[in-house]
């Protein structure tokens with residue numbers, strides 16, 4: 828069994844994944860970190876310099892590799908569920924969890940928008956709203972969903988731990 832965290836950017840997938848992995852005593856993998864190490868550039872830089880499609884190909888390879896690993900926690904980049912093959916690979920023998928947050932919460936957590944090429948800096952809130960609504964169906968394939976507004980990463984990790992803790 829493994830735990831796979833999906834959801835929009837700024838919903839806490841990376842931080843929560845790290846904490847949850849510690850609680851479970853399992854290794855933690857983060858698709859964005861893997862890509863950054865392999866390519867030597869962050870997802871934001873890859874998208875800005877090469878475009879979104881080449882980034883998705885690199886991301887697909889990271890997902891294929893991670894889907895072969897058991898007893899781990901995987902934090903995915905926000906666009907991973909857009910490719911159905913990614914979710915069918917990651918859902919095998921896994922508990923998938925959708926971390927949700929309101930657009931205003933996402934904007935507050937997003938940090939420097941220069942590193943977020945998929946958010947329009949001229950109208951960030953509207954841009955987040957629109958992309959989120961386009962993606963909801965892809966995220967809704969998760970087995971569980973957690974509203975993270977008003978919760979810190981520890982609290983979210985606790986909630987997931989009680990959902991998935993081995994008996």
Ligand code: S3P
Pocket residue numbers: 834835836837840841859870871874903904905906907943944945
């Ligand atoms: C993306 C989210 C980012 C990163 C890339 C694309 C997206 O990851 O993979 O910039 O399409 O939503 P986080 O969700 O970890 O910010």
